[in-house]
Amino acid sequence: MARLHVPVRLRWSDIDAYGHVNNSAMLRLLEEARILAFWAPDADETPEPGEYPAPVIDGRPGSGTLTVIAGQRLEYLASIPYFRRPLDVQLWFGRLGGASLDVSYEVCSPAGVTPPVLYTRASTTLVLVDAATERPRRLSDAERAACEPWIDEPVVFSRP
Amino acid sequence: MARLHVPVRLRWSDIDAYGHVNNSAMLRLLEEARILAFWAPDADETPEPGEYPAPVIDGRPGSGTLTVIAGQRLEYLASIPYFRRPLDVQLWFGRLGGASLDVSYEVCSPAGVTPPVLYTRASTTLVLVDAATERPRRLSDAERAACEPWIDEPVVFSRP
């Protein structure tokens, strides 16, 4: 059981006229969590120890790999009010395939809120694509090893 | 077989550094399609004939009903380049339940592009909530009748 906990800040523009995070903002929050968790640091960046625990796949422009989103699923359990503090987005690999993988997420209230609230469950299927050939490419052994500590059972949705 | 065809314009800000519509913009496009298809017109608006074929549920602020998003699923089949012309978002009701309903979508290239391209399949589960009691409420007979012409088989995803 190993999950990455990524603090993701809301923006005021994520809030809609009902005073809650609009459902359509959620994919942006998940995207930010993936980038902070999995992307390699900026070229001139010295991450603080433990800051980005698992930059396992370098999918940035220019890296030679595109991480293409093939599908997403979201389940909204409760509406999210505005917090100035970052949400606690928990994510892990629910499945590692040959050239694809599934990221599981649970989007929770900011660290320190008691009791914690689970707002959203989600899953993203990513396909690794060679930027030059534009064809799927297999995960390398190094990538697979880097992912290994963060593999767990995929998130379970309430609805079929 | 009856689908609503809603023209939804991209914004330049939907395009990411890869030159395509970012996956996270898709929920906003689906939201716009739902609003144009299903919301009642502005109070002082006289829609042109056929412009908004099915304003079946009045879920606007102040209407007494909240249409709460319970879940979404998306499948991305091809990346979407920038078009100045609106995309052709096709949507219909894949399921009518007691207090909830599923909207199915196929997001296609602008009308006139040949051959047409199917970019994205999606489905949204909506729950009707009474704004005063904050509890789910059943679809009225009038709402059910208004939806009737636009019911069809739910969209079929390629992946399980």
Add this chain to the structure above:
Amino acid sequence: MARLHVPVRLRWSDIDAYGHVNNSAMLRLLEEARILAFWAPDADETPEPGEYPAPVIDGRPGSGTLTVIAGQRLEYLASIPYFRRPLDVQLWFGRLGGASLDVSYEVCSPAGVTPPVLYTRASTTLVLVDAATERPRRLSDAERAACEPWIDEPVVFSRP
């Protein structure tokens, strides 16, 4: 006195928790108005007569020209409620320089709202940049002629 009237649709996500268009959405609305007014049509697009009156500068990716934003100014006169109908964004050239130009805007209520409401005044300074050399380039005679019908006094702001 010649202004372009560009219908620009709001998105629900432009509305913030106060129930109005968030000020930070305005630059996106102005951007959409500029694109619809001034960009050349999609490659395979046959605009309807009068639809896009003045595609004067081809600043799209791949066109060889970048239209770089050098500065913007905005004055918010009244808060904008949600409309399903497009806003009437009026724009014109307030100044044509050698390699730069100023676009003036008045953002108004949707066509048909009486009396019309002026919500926002704005101005954008654009610099034409050669995409290959990344240096400013002068407006061509053809561009200057295409702009000519839409030149007028620059928008006047209330505050200094």
Add this chain to the structure above:
Amino acid sequence: MARLHVPVRLRWSDIDAYGHVNNSAMLRLLEEARILAFWAPDADETPEPGEYPAPVIDGRPGSGTLTVIAGQRLEYLASIPYFRRPLDVQLWFGRLGGASLDVSYEVCSPAGVTPPVLYTRASTTLVLVDAATERPRRLSDAERAACEPWIDEPVVFSRP
């Protein structure tokens, strides 16, 4: 000379097809900087010492005060590439009026980038409005005192 330095993280969706932060994203970044600098913390939040140096005006929904944006001005000096690290947004009060104030900004490269790059200069005019009466209200003595340490000469724009 006292400026607040607010770290503001980019989102991937701020980047456009040119690979830079789109100009229209800037107002959102400035908004985030203002919120982090000036808003009171979440109700149940214990800010870390020095984290939010100057929550001087409580303009959150429900606080009784609206901070209405009356005008904005932006000058873009250089295009902003994607950084995973937060930008260093520097802001201060360039003017305190009776019921209004001007915030000055300089948007700079992330802390640690050498030499630092100044990307954008901006200024926002805010009016304090009583939420009940919807009329401007004067800054209180307490607010004025809280602002005092962060007053400096207003940002100077290159263009008139």
